[in-house]
Amino acid sequence: MKKKPPTRVLRQTRLAVTNRKPLWLQTKIRGRAAPPVVRALRAQLTQARAEIAELRAVAETDFLLDVLNRRGFARELARAVAFIGRYGATGALIVLDVDRLKPINDAFGHAAGDAVLKAVVGVLKRHVRASDVIGRLGGDEFVLLLWNLNDADARAKARLLEAAIDQLTFVFRDISISAGASAGVTSLGPGMQGSVALEEADRAMYTRKQERRARLLPV
Known part of the structure; x- marks a missing residue:
């Protein structure tokens, strides 16, 4: 029996952040091998680091x-x-x-x-x-x-x-x-x-x- 290709789902989620711009996360799901929470968290951390760097520049200039x-x-x-x-x-x-x-x-x-x-x-x-x-x-x-x-x-x-x-x-x-x-x-x-x-x-x-x-x- 021929195997079906793995299911792929791409989803974007908008998170509200108090007193700051909204944060968008993109979650990619492929079968059962890639937990979406891991990829969403990675995107969130990347954005957070960028915002921290921006805030540091503001605070130190x-x-x-x-x-x-x-x-x-x-x-x-x-x-x-x-x-x-x-x-x-x-x-x-x-x-x-x-x-x-x-x-x-x-x-x-x-x-x-x-x-x-x-x-x-x-x-x-x-x-x-x-x-x-x-x-x-x-x-x-x-x-x-x-x-x-x-x-x-x-x-x-x-x-x-x-x-x-x-x-x-x-x-x-x-x-x-x-x-x-x-x-x-x-x-x-x-x-x-x-x-x-x-x-x-x-x-x-x-x-x-x-x-x-x-x-x-x-x-």
Whole structure:
């Protein structure tokens, strides 16, 4: 007696998810050898993972400037420290503070301050590699994770960034102004903790700000 071909059924199911877009599952049934719940669960997990990744990106991005926020940068720094500790790689942190942002906000409004921040981020993106990481720690403070740079190269990069930002000019209400920036550097190596490195770079930035003041550069 000739066997009948296995039964095939394709079914789509719409699931309601509270406060989120509805989730569609596709279940394929073929005979008795493929439990549909397994395939439906796989589709559900795939969708869930995609949504989790999307939510993480939202939670870890500064959308005004399209760079990582403090939370997102902390995650990248932890990964970098683990990689450096395991493979003996090198890197550096630069903490950079935008000078005179508060007076600009007070005099011309937050839209003017936002324009300054966007221009500063533009400078940072033009002067770092695709493998490097830019983050905003909050307010007028930024941080960069730079791979495979020794201390001298990292300090040279910090001075280059300062010079490029010092050259930015803005016109608000027919008044031409500049902002400027002060950058502090610390090296990353095996055994270094991310939080400690960030604190060291932050202290170096404040030291640098005092140096710039001493040289009569307004900050």
